[in-house]
Amino acid sequence: MIALDFAPVLAEWPLLAKGVAVTLGLTATAAIAGVALGVACAWARLHGQPWLKAIVGAYVELIRNTPFIVQLFFIYFGLPGIGVKLSNETASVIAMVVNLGAYAAEIVRAGIATTPKGQIEAAQSLALSELQVFTRVVLPPSLQRVWPALVSQIIIVMLGSAVCGQISTNELSYAVNLIHSRNFRAFEATFVGTGIYLVLAMALRRLLNWAGPRFVFGR
Amino acid sequence: MVDFSIWDIFRNLLLAARWTVALSLIAFLGGGLVGLALLVARIARWPGADLLVRGYVQLFQGTPLLMQLFLAYFGLSLLGVNVSPWVAASLALTLYTSAFLTEIWRGCVASVAKGQWEASSALALSLGEQLRHVIGPQALRVAVPPTVGFLVQVVKGTALASVIGFIELTKAGTMITNATFRPFTVYACLALMYFALCYPISAWSKSLERRLHGRR
Numbered sequence: 196m197i198a199l200d201f202a203p204v205l206a207e208w209p210l211l212a213k214g215v216a217v218t219l220g221l222t223a224t225a226a227i228a229g230v231a232l233g234v235a236c237a238w239a240r241l242h243g244q245p246w247l248k249a250i251v252g253a254y255v256e257l258i259r260n261t262p263f264i265v266q267l268f269f270i271y272f273g274l275p276g277i278g279v280k281l282s283n284e285t286a287s288v289i290a291m292v293v294n295l296g297a298y299a300a301e302i303v304r305a306g307i308a309t310t311p312k313g314q315i316e317a318a319q320s321l322a323l324s325e326l327q328v329f330t331r332v333v334l335p336p337s338l339q340r341v342w343p344a345l346v347s348q349i350i351i352v353m354l355g356s357a358v359c360g361q362i363s364t365n366e367l368s369y370a371v372n373l374i375h376s377r378n379f380r381a382f383e384a385t386f387v388g389t390g391i392y393l394v395l396a397m398a399l400r401r402l403l404n405w406a407g408p409r410f411v412f413g414r
Numbered sequence: 415m416v417d418f419s420i421w422d423i424f425r426n427l428l429l430a431a432r433w434t435v436a437l438s439l440i441a442f443l444g445g446g447l448v449g450l451a452l453l454v455a456r457i458a459r460w461p462g463a464d465l466l467v468r469g470y471v472q473l474f475q476g477t478p479l480l481m482q483l484f485l486a487y488f489g490l491s492l493l494g495v496n497v498s499p500w501v502a503a504s505l506a507l508t509l510y511t512s513a514f515l516t517e518i519w520r521g522c523v524a525s526v527a528k529g530q531w532e533a534s535s536a537l538a539l540s541l542g543e544q545l546r547h548v549i550g551p552q553a554l555r556v557a558v559p560p561t562v563g564f565l566v567q568v569v570k571g572t573a574l575a576s577v578i579g580f581i582e583l584t585k586a587g588t589m590i591t592n593a594t595f596r597p598f599t600v601y602a603c604l605a606l607m608y609f610a611l612c613y614p615i616s617a618w619s620k621s622l623e624r625r626l627h628g629r630r
Binding site: 197256257259260261262263264265266268269272273274275276277350354355356357358360361368371381382385386388389392393396397 | 472473475476477478479480481482484485488489492493566570571573574576577584587588591596597598599600601602604605608609612613616
């Protein structure tokens with residue numbers, strides 16, 4: 196007979212709360228830095244020197260075609276082999292930023308590609324510099340067009356951060372593992388953890404849909 | 415101690431890649447079948463099906479695949495099934511894949527013009543006939559590129575099965591690292607293996623997409 200007992204799991208709520216806080220912290224850092232990296236890469240792929248385009252193109256393809264867990268393990272376990280030692284939190288943040296940057300680059304590039312040519316010509320005829328044209332005329336409406344895709348990608352990265360528990364970053368999935376190693380309620384702990392992720396994902400989508408027009412591409 | 419050359423590392427990873435490919439195929443085929451069933455249930459407007467499938471999709475797209483794998487692993491053992499990592503990983507990845515594929519395909523079916531539905535029902539075709547002869551072929555044309563593209567996600571998703579003890583590429587990489595103490599080389603080789611698996615599929619999906627848009 197199956198006997199589920201959630202009380203021992205819920206009694207560990209401070210651990211869960213700490214895990215949620217760390218997951219959200221990782222996600223916030225990765226979202227801001229990752230989208231910035233993505234915008235820089237999108238710019239480089241459209242306007243950069245040929246060598247820069249090649250490097251950014253290789254970076255994007257390499258990240259998009261390898262699993263996040265391998266990227267994380269490479270950064271955390273592999274890089275010390277050539278003398279770069281990182282703490283588990285730093286490795287997690289770097290892996291998330293690098294991962295989101297590659298996907299965001301493709302998303303933002305798609306948004307920029309659909310900018311009407313007349314807008315760029317109009318901006319140039321007003322004597323704006325190349326950088327001004329990009330940051331004031333091209334970028335904001337491009338971000339607005341691709342915002343739903345960017346939001347989805349940020350949520351995917353947030354859910355992907357569950358893997359960071361594998362290198363002992365004390366985020367939510369790590370808290371879940373810790374709880375069931377204490378009370379052996381493996382299924383219940385995982386169930387509660389999964390539920391929290393679901394709520395976080397839904398809340399994050401609402402938050403980003405609200406924040407985008409106000410802080411990212413609003414006027 | 416046995417000395418591992420780069421070739422030894424590659425050879426062992428290649429052997430393990432078989433299981434990554436096998437698990438990907440199981441998840442993709444199983445997920446495709448379940449996804450198709452969910453899609454048909456939704457199109458046929460079975461009472462409650464739309465709401466249920468929407469919840470199902472939200473559930474699998476809104477939670478980490480890692481947690482889904484743990485749930486399958488611990489959940490099956492709770493039911494008294496003797497769980498091998500094979501069963502748990504296949505089950506979790508199949509359900510995960512089905513949720514994404516059913517949503518992708520729903521979009522493809524929705525992209526078929528409404529007149530096609532009306533015209534075929536005016537010809538007194540049953541729902542099955544409509545799907546098989548009118549809607550299906552048109553939706554399929556649109557569906558192929560994103561479906562192939564999603565295969566890349568499935569291959570990358572199988573890497574997480576290493577966490578519940580399924581010995582595929584990533585797990586093999588970790589084991590080889592523990593034997594050789596050369597993490598940089600091993601993980602670089604591992605990443606290259608995944609790239610070699612996934613990049614051709616991505617490129618194929620992209621070229622399919624270009625051909626589709628070219629034909630219009």
